[in-house]
Amino acid sequence: MSDISQGFESLGEMTGTPPRVEQNVAVLRERKVDQFNRAYATGKRKNAIARAWLKPGKGQITINGKTSDAYFARPVLRMMINQPFRITDREGQYDVNITVVGSGLSGQAGAVRHAISKALSDFEPPLRPTLKHAGFLTRDSRVVERKKYGRAKARRSFQFSKR
Structure with missing residues (x-):
């Protein structure tokens, strides 16, 4: 029995099937831009849907025809939509035009951040691992739980009354 097994290095060679080789190579993604050199992406959060067009520029973010400062008055929401640029060191390098509908301001800010992150990874594929690690490319699936009948919410x- 040992004579037979000496000639074979692995079980794969013995059975005739080639051994499977694990490849740990990162997939190189290609740049996705339209005819105007813009990257397009959609982002979602709660019931908000944001569509973003990203192009090289001076860092202007326009949301539904308004500047980001005018649309998102709270500094926390403005910080939220600038996070993808800050984490990738691309602040002031891209102009973004965004249309967003649905939900409230917090949900819209989350949708805008998701859309900007996806557009940025489409425009510059090497930034994808950084954005993925930060969690900006993952759709936050938490939505409001529906009201059930027989319950208040x-x-x-x-309220339960014993007597």
């Missing part, structure tokens, strides 16, 4: 039940 989604989980809160009506």
Whole structure:
């Protein structure tokens, strides 16, 4: 039995099937831009849907025809939409035109951040691992739980009276 097994290095060679080689090579993605050299992406959060067009520029972010400062008055929301640029060291290098509908301001800011991150990774594919590691390319699937009948809200039940 040992004579037979000496000639074979692995079980794959013995059975006739070639051994599977694990390849740990990062997939190189290609740049996705339209005829105007813009990257397009959609982002979602809660019920908000944002569509973003990203192109090289001076760092102007336009949301539904308004500047980001005028649309998002709270500094936290403005910081949220600038995070993809800050984490990739691309602040002031791209102009972004965004249309966003649905939900409230917080959900819209999350959708805008998601759309900007996806457009940035389409425009510059080497930035994708950085954005992915930060969690900006992952769609936040948390949505409001629906109200159930026989209850006051989604989980809160009506007040219970023993007597």
